[in-house]
Amino acid sequence: MTPLPAAVLWDMDGTIVDTEPYWMQSQEALVSRFGGSWTHEDAMTLVGSGLDRTARLLQEHGVDMAADAIIDHLTREVMDHISVSVPWRPGARELLSSLRESEVPCALVTMSFGVMAEHVRSFIPFDAFDVVVSGDSVENSKPHPEAYLEAARLLGVSIEECVAFEDSVPGVTSAASSGAVTIGVPHMLPLENSPASVLWPTLEGRTVDDVSAALAAHRRSGAIHPTTGSRHP
Incomplete structure (x- = not known):
């Protein structure tokens, strides 16, 4: 055996x-809120990465929030999506x-x-x-x-x-x-x-x-x- x-x-x-589509949707919405542009290609560079890197990249795309606040915002949104439908x-x-x-x-x-x-x-x-x-x-x-x-x-x-x-x-x-x-x-x-x-x-x-x-x-x-x-x- x-x-x-x-x-x-x-x-x-x-x-x-x-959950990657949920993360991508939340990233795009947050960047758009600050008047920036977020592409599918941008999101794909973050697949498998830590959230600290995600926060830095979103800041580079115009999100005027502290890294911890970005991470908390994205996490809460993705959790809300999961509560509706677990993929x-x-x-x-x-x-x-x-x-x-x-x-x-x-x-x-x-x-x-x-x-x-x-x-x-x-x-x-x-x-x-x-x-x-x-x-x-x-x-x-x-x-x-x-x-x-x-x-x-x-x-x-x-x-x-x-x-x-x-x-x-x-x-x-x-x-x-x-x-x-x-x-x-x-x-x-x-x-x-x-x-x-x-x-x-x-x-x-x-x-x-x-x-x-x-x-x-x-x-x-x-x-x-x-x-x-x-x-x-």
Whole structure:
């Protein structure tokens, strides 16, 4: 039997919930309120980034608000949208439920703030996560590996025995550079040139066995840890 991962680490926006359109709508409305122009291309540069970067870019586009105020405004608007309709990504809740039934520890690792993470978590009809690492609980946003390393630390597991799910290049880079086996699930942007261990077009129909098999395949490949330079066992 293929061993289970020590833990599975989940990105949120774009991986569990398709909230990027909500963020983009709120960004555009806020820039417009201050007489600026905000394009789809502008919004796409922020996919997977931390909210601190979002606030800086909106300020550069004319939003005359403090960074904290921008982040709070966007977060509240997106939470309001979610309260009306939760845009689940295909297969995410089903796979998360199966992992929990198999007693695999799970962490939510998101650059959204904790209040937003808990809001999304409240709509999942089971105890989905053992720990939550959010954008306001770390010093460095993705693509820095801090958030994933912190999740493994809180769970008390080796990061190299973990599997991470990500949908963006900054997220994949964060997870992969931490040492986690990283499954990229492309959504709004391609991941072909990212450091993902493997790409899955969707989580729909995926099982716990598939996750374990991805970890086993990575071990067999003898992949080099991107930070330490040592080979994965």
